[in-house]
Amino acid sequence: MNTTIWIIIAIAAAAAGYIAAMVIAKKNARSSANIILEDAKREADIIKEKKILKAKEEEMKILSDAERTATQKVQKAQASEARARQREQQLNQQQGELARRKKELDSVKATLDSREENINARHEQVEHLQRQAQDELERISGLSADEAREKLVESLKDEAKTAAAGYINDIMDDAKLTASKEAKKIVIQSIQRVATEAAVENSVTVFHIDNDEIKGRIIGREGRNIRALEAATGIEIIVDDTPEAIVLSGFDPVRREIARLALHQLVVDGRIHPARIEEVVAKVRRQVEEEIIETGKRTAIDLGIHGLHPELIRMVGKMKYRSSYGQNLLQHSRETANLCAVMASELGLNPKKARRAGLLHDIGKVPDDEPELPHALLGMKLAEKFKEKPEICNAIGAHHDEVEQTSLLAPIVQVCDAISGARPGARREIVEAYIKRLNDLEQIALSYPGVLKTYAIQAGRELRVIVGADKITDEETDKLSNEIARKIQDEMTYPGQVKITVIRETRAVAFAK
Numbered sequence: 001m002n003t004t005i006w007i008i009i010a011i012a013a014a015a016a017g018y019i020a021a022m023v024i025a026k027k028n029a030r031s032s033a034n035i036i037l038e039d040a041k042r043e044a045d046i047i048k049e050k051k052i053l054k055a056k057e058e059e060m061k062i063l064s065d066a067e068r069t070a071t072q073k074v075q076k077a078q079a080s081e082a083r084a085r086q087r088e089q090q091l092n093q094q095q096g097e098l099a100r101r102k103k104e105l106d107s108v109k110a111t112l113d114s115r116e117e118n119i120n121a122r123h124e125q126v127e128h129l130q131r132q133a134q135d136e137l138e139r140i141s142g143l144s145a146d147e148a149r150e151k152l153v154e155s156l157k158d159e160a161k162t163a164a165a166g167y168i169n170d171i172m173d174d175a176k177l178t179a180s181k182e183a184k185k186i187v188i189q190s191i192q193r194v195a196t197e198a199a200v201e202n203s204v205t206v207f208h209i210d211n212d213e214i215k216g217r218i219i220g221r222e223g224r225n226i227r228a229l230e231a232a233t234g235i236e237i238i239v240d241d242t243p244e245a246i247v248l249s250g251f252d253p254v255r256r257e258i259a260r261l262a263l264h265q266l267v268v269d270g271r272i273h274p275a276r277i278e279e280v281v282a283k284v285r286r287q288v289e290e291e292i293i294e295t296g297k298r299t300a301i302d303l304g305i306h307g308l309h310p311e312l313i314r315m316v317g318k319m320k321y322r323s324s325y326g327q328n329l330l331q332h333s334r335e336t337a338n339l340c341a342v343m344a345s346e347l348g349l350n351p352k353k354a355r356r357a358g359l360l361h362d363i364g365k366v367p368d369d370e371p372e373l374p375h376a377l378l379g380m381k382l383a384e385k386f387k388e389k390p391e392i393c394n395a396i397g398a399h400h401d402e403v404e405q406t407s408l409l410a411p412i413v414q415v416c417d418a419i420s421g422a423r424p425g426a427r428r429e430i431v432e433a434y435i436k437r438l439n440d441l442e443q444i445a446l447s448y449p450g451v452l453k454t455y456a457i458q459a460g461r462e463l464r465v466i467v468g469a470d471k472i473t474d475e476e477t478d479k480l481s482n483e484i485a486r487k488i489q490d491e492m493t494y495p496g497q498v499k500i501t502v503i504r505e506t507r508a509v510a511f512a513k
Contacts, residue, residue, distance in 0.1 A: 205248040205256045207263055215239050215246065217272050218263070228274035232281040233259040253321040254292070258284050292317035299330065303337055305356050309386035316359065318366040324421075329366070332420050333359050339416035340409075349408055357395035357413050360388070364396075376402040434460065440492060445484050445500075450476075462499040463488075469506040477502040 209215070219226045219239060226237055234255050238247040248259050262284045266272050269280075293310075296317030300308050308316075319330035337358035344354035364379030373381075380397030391407040398410040399417050438456040441463050445454040450471035455464040465484065472480065481502045488498055 205260055207246045207248055207260055209244050209246060209267065212243060214267055218246065218267075220272065220274075224274055225272050225277065228277045229259070229263070229281070232278050233262065235259040237263075253323070254288065254318060257321050258288050261288070292320070295320050295330070299334065299359070303334065303355055303359060304352070305337075305359060312360065312363065312382070312386050312388075315363045315366050315382070319362070322366055324362070324365065327421065329362060333362055335420040336361060336413070336416045339419055340412050343412050343416060344409070347408070347412075349412070353389070353392060354409055354412055356388075357392045357409050358416055360392065361396050361399050361413050361417060374400065374402055376400045437492065437494060441488065441498065444487055444491065448480060448484065450480075460494065460498065462501065465500065465502045467502060467504050469504050472504060474504065477504050 217225070218229070218237075220228075226239065230237055234252070235248050235250040235258075237259070238249055240247070246263070248256050248263075250256050250259070258281065262277070262281045265280050265284065266277065269276075293314055294317070296308075296313035296315070299316050300306070300313060316330070316333070319333055320328070322329040324332060337355045340354035340358035341351040344351045360379065360383060362375065362379065363382055364373070364375030364377070367378060367382070376397050376399055380393050380403070383393045383396050391409050394403065394406045395409040395413040397403040398405045399414045401414075405411055405414075438460050441456045441460060442454040445451055445463060445465045450467050451465055452468050453466040455466075456462075457464060463484070465480070467477065467480065481500045484502075485498070485500050488494075488500070
């Protein structure tokens with residue numbers, strides 16, 4: 001029984017303790033909640049104050065920007081107003097200036113009008129006096145003005161005919177004394193011309209191959225074959241991506257020819273190595289030298305030139321491998337020699353000497369060394385060295401006016417050199433200039449009214465102009481030909497002279513049906 005009571009008491013005590021603990025916990029919870037609420041209120045107040053401050057700052061910033069923008073607009077408006085006032089002042093000044101100038105012009109115009117009236121009055125007075133003087137002269141002479149004019153023209157014609165006849169007789173007497181000498185000079189001077197200096201001489205030769213595999217064999221291991229070939233020939237060999245082609249570059253045409261022939265033999269033989277290259281190049285060099293001498297001898301024989309020094313013969317042969325402005329030098333020299341012989345024969349001079357001078361006139365372009373001299377002077381010195389006659393040497397040295405001409409052979413060589421170089425087709429650049437000159441001739445004539453067609457014929461030495469019979473009269477054709485000739489003289493450069501022929505014809509066409 002006691003045990004039960006004590007158990008009940010213990011349970012009651014425990015329950016009372018639990019209840020007390022729950023009451024304490026509830027009080028603690030209420031206290032914590034109150035603290036949290038107070039903290040939250042304080043934080044809310046702080047955030048609220050910050051937001052208010054930020055809003056006030058933004059409000060101040062907006063107000064400041066608005067004030068600044070307004071100030072700038074006011075300043076711009078003031079500047080525009082100032083510019084407008086300045087422009088208005090300038091316009092007022094200009095208006096005043098224009099008014100002042102208008103007054104001045106009005107006064108000047110009035111002055112000019114008065115002067116014009118005075119001039120007209122004086123002009124009428126002068127005409128009246130002239131009519132009075134003419135009437136007085138007619139009354140005194142008993143002739144009208146037209147009759148007096150005709151008598152004066154007739155008397156002047158008679159005087160002019162008499163003076164012209166006397167002048168012609170004097171000229172004929174003087175011409176008979178110096179006819180032969182003067183005729184030769186006139187012929188030579190009339191056909192002289194200067195060949196145009198243009199274009200650069202060829203300095204490369206292209207060697208064609210069957211396939212690009214040969215390029216590797218020509219180069220050799222580590223380039224030893226191509227180095228040996230360049231050292232033996234003195235020519236630069238360019239092997240690039242150009243298909244089936246190798247470029248040989250050098251200023252000496254004989255060396256380029258030796259390199260080309262040697263390369264051809266090496267490719268055909270197939271054995272390409274340094275020792276073989278030196279052997280083939282030496283062999284080809286001997287062959288080329290022999291061919292040069294043989295070419296020189298054959299050229300001298302063909303032209304009938306005898307007694308040339310062997311060294312001069314070799315230089316003539318070297319011309320075969322030299323070109324001048326795209327024209328082969330040997331062919332040019334042969335052509336010049338033949339032209340010189342023909343012209344010398346026409347003028348009564350020695351054709352053999354002229355042919356010899358014409359052949360040798362360009363030997364200064366193929367010397368063994370490269371002295372700093374023009375080729376004409378160098379050729380003259382070479383001819384003197386190998387005992388050529390003085391007139392031959394002078395003709396060689398004077399064909400580009402490097403020295404004074406002392407014989408008639410010199411201008412003949414000069415003229416024939418220019419004819420050979422300037423003839424159509426002789427040189428690439430001259431062909432283009434020749435075609436352009438023909439087109440320019442035709443266009444000049446076509447620019448005149450009434451011209452229907454134009455034809456430049458005889459290598460540009462004559463211009464045929466076809467005009468319409470209904471647009472130009474017979475009398476106007478003479479005037480047209482003279483005007484075209486004058487315009488060609490003023491605007492074009494050409495050798496010799498150009499003949500202008502104006503053709504006017506009327507055709508009547510009918511058909512029988």
